[in-house]
Amino acid sequence: MGDPINLIGDWLRNLMTGWGLPENLATFILTVMGVVVMASFLLILDIALVWLERKVVARFQDRIGPNRLGPFGIIQPFADIIKLLIKEDITPQGADRIIYNIAPLFALATVLMMWAVIPFAPTILGADVNVAVLYIVATGAVGTLGVIMAGWASNNKYALLGAFRTVAQMVSYEVPMVIALLIPVLLARSMGLQAIVDAQQPWFILVAPLAAAIFLVTSIAELGRAPFDINEAESEIVAGFHIEYTGMKFGLFYAGELLHALTVSALVATLFLGGWRGPFVDQVPILGVFYLFVKAFLIYYVIMWIRYSFPRLRIDQMLGFSWKFLTPLALVLLILTAILDKAMEGATPLVYTLVMLGMNILLVWATVQVLRTYARVERRRVAERRPVATATEADFKELIGQE
Amino acid sequence: MQNDWLFIGIFLILAPVFPGLALLIPRLIAPKKPNPLKSQTYECGIETYGDTWVQFKAQYYIFALAFLIFDVEIVFLYPWAVAFDQLPLFAVMEGVIFILILVVGLLYAWRKGILEWV
Numbered sequence: 001m002g003d004p005i006n007l008i009g010d011w012l013r014n015l016m017t018g019w020g021l022p023e024n025l026a027t028f029i030l031t032v033m034g035v036v037v038m039a040s041f042l043l044i045l046d047i048a049l050v051w052l053e054r055k056v057v058a059r060f061q062d063r064i065g066p067n068r069l070g071p072f073g074i075i076q077p078f079a080d081i082i083k084l085l086i087k088e089d090i091t092p093q094g095a096d097r098i099i100y101n102i103a104p105l106f107a108l109a110t111v112l113m114m115w116a117v118i119p120f121a122p123t124i125l126g127a128d129v130n131v132a133v134l135y136i137v138a139t140g141a142v143g144t145l146g147v148i149m150a151g152w153a154s155n156n157k158y159a160l161l162g163a164f165r166t167v168a169q170m171v172s173y174e175v176p177m178v179i180a181l182l183i184p185v186l187l188a189r190s191m192g193l194q195a196i197v198d199a200q201q202p203w204f205i206l207v208a209p210l211a212a213a214i215f216l217v218t219s220i221a222e223l224g225r226a227p228f229d230i231n232e233a234e235s236e237i238v239a240g241f242h243i244e245y246t247g248m249k250f251g252l253f254y255a256g257e258l259l260h261a262l263t264v265s266a267l268v269a270t271l272f273l274g275g276w277r278g279p280f281v282d283q284v285p286i287l288g289v290f291y292l293f294v295k296a297f298l299i300y301y302v303i304m305w306i307r308y309s310f311p312r313l314r315i316d317q318m319l320g321f322s323w324k325f326l327t328p329l330a331l332v333l334l335i336l337t338a339i340l341d342k343a344m345e346g347a348t349p350l351v352y353t354l355v356m357l358g359m360n361i362l363l364v365w366a367t368v369q370v371l372r373t374y375a376r377v378e379r380r381r382v383a384e385r386r387p388v389a390t391a392t393e394a395d396f397k398e399l400i401g402q403e
Numbered sequence: 404m405q406n407d408w409l410f411i412g413i414f415l416i417l418a419p420v421f422p423g424l425a426l427l428i429p430r431l432i433a434p435k436k437p438n439p440l441k442s443q444t445y446e447c448g449i450e451t452y453g454d455t456w457v458q459f460k461a462q463y464y465i466f467a468l469a470f471l472i473f474d475v476e477i478v479f480l481y482p483w484a485v486a487f488d489q490l491p492l493f494a495v496m497e498g499v500i501f502i503l504i505l506v507v508g509l510l511y512a513w514r515k516g517i518l519e520w521v
Binding site: 028040091101105155189191315318327332334 | 436444466478
């Protein structure tokens with residue numbers, strides 16, 4: 001029941017206590033080392049994500065992508081980093097210098113912080129706290145603060161517009177996300193992520209597929225990725241909140257977004273796909289890390305797939321989608337899950353899973369029926385002739401008071 | 404448990420250090436020749452006009468208010484979900500009624516036109 005990381009940890013602890021260091025100091029030093037190792041691992045992974053993202057988007061757009069530097073262009077992100085590091089750092093005139101400079105820190109640091117509670121394997125995790133779900137929601141919200149700070153401090157109207165849109169989008173999608181998060185908490189009876197993974201027999205994606213879908217969609221909105229990228233819509237507000245950022249500061253926003261996408265994928269994997277669960281994981285705990293990242297990258301691919309397949313939504317459509325569709329749906333799902341869960345106390349896991357799955361499928365069916373009716377009404381409304389389209393030249397002259 | 408919070412605390416302190424280092428390197432090796440023309444605010448085609456920090460749409464504020472109400476109420480449901488095993492049917496129904504009150508609130512906001520982007 002050993003894994004290399006804990007073995008090294010124990011060895012170092014014995015070494016330090018052997019030198020005569022007090023137990024508390026040894027714990028402190030080991031914790032600092034754990035944090036540094038984990039953060040470095042994630043940042044290196046982040047560099048790999050840049051390459052992956054570019055390669056996959058190229059394939060979606062029928063291109064080859066980076067292929068000059070190294071085999072399959074694998075050294076490309078390092079070249080990008082060098083380029084970003086030697087770019088001149090421009091602060092626009094009138095910018096709020098302090099806030100302008102710390103905003104990129106927020107963008108990446110908050111995403112790193114989220115990983116502190118994600119369990120990598122049965123024995124490998126940063127912190128097993130019993131309020132991990134709330135911690136993740138909270139740190140995610142602080143990441144939004146970085147975006148708002150960037151937009152506000154840049155002294156640029158596009159940046160400010162981008163920040164406003166981010167606020168509207170984040171606060172709207174936070175509501176269904178928190179409700180969707182409540183469902184795995186309810187099923188596992190715990191807010192700790194390790195406890196949620198332990199409770200997943202079977203995986204929660206079978207018990208609550210709709211909650212997983214809502215969580216994924218709202219998470220993509222929190223990421224600000226297409227089709228929810230109105231906060232940096234290139235064709236409307238040029239680049240939104242990071243329009244004035246150059247060099248490595250822009251690079252941090254970019255890296256933060258990519259790592260955030262992987263974080264969200266890892267969260268979906270942990271909450272709904274069984275986290276580190278997989279064959280032989282009880283004998284060889286280190287396999288859990290492998291399983292977690294396989295699942296996370298699967299979800300990451302789905303997120304990229306969605307990103308490059310859908311056009312951007314308008315802001316009214318986006319807010320409507322959250323408030324008028326996802327929120328009511330999540331609330332109904334929560335009520336049904338709670339009642340059914342209580343009603344089936346003592347049922348066998350098979351019956352329990354089947355009933356929950358059936359309820360989810362029925363709810364999806366009912367939702368699709370409602371949506372079809374709505375779509376019909378909406379199509380009719382949009383097709384109606386508008387005053388602008390029907391006005392004649394005489395109407396116009398009357399309007400401006402001539403003749 | 405105490406060690407877990409120690410880990411999170413150290414993570415919170417060290418997490419900004421890594422991107423901070425990434426920002427420090429360009430300070431040392433990147434060229435730095437600012438001039439007024441270069442640091443002008445970006446705008447499409449013309450020089451930027453007037454104050455940037457202008458009045459904004461009240462709609463953003465209304466959405467933030469609606470969010471605040473919902474988020475605070477949903478956070479109350481987390482302890483309810485964690486203690487679900489110990490709850491009798493009565494308490495579960497109380498939770499459901501609480502959610503139904505939220506639904507009614509949402510419908511009210513909807514009817515009042517708060518959720519329309521005008």
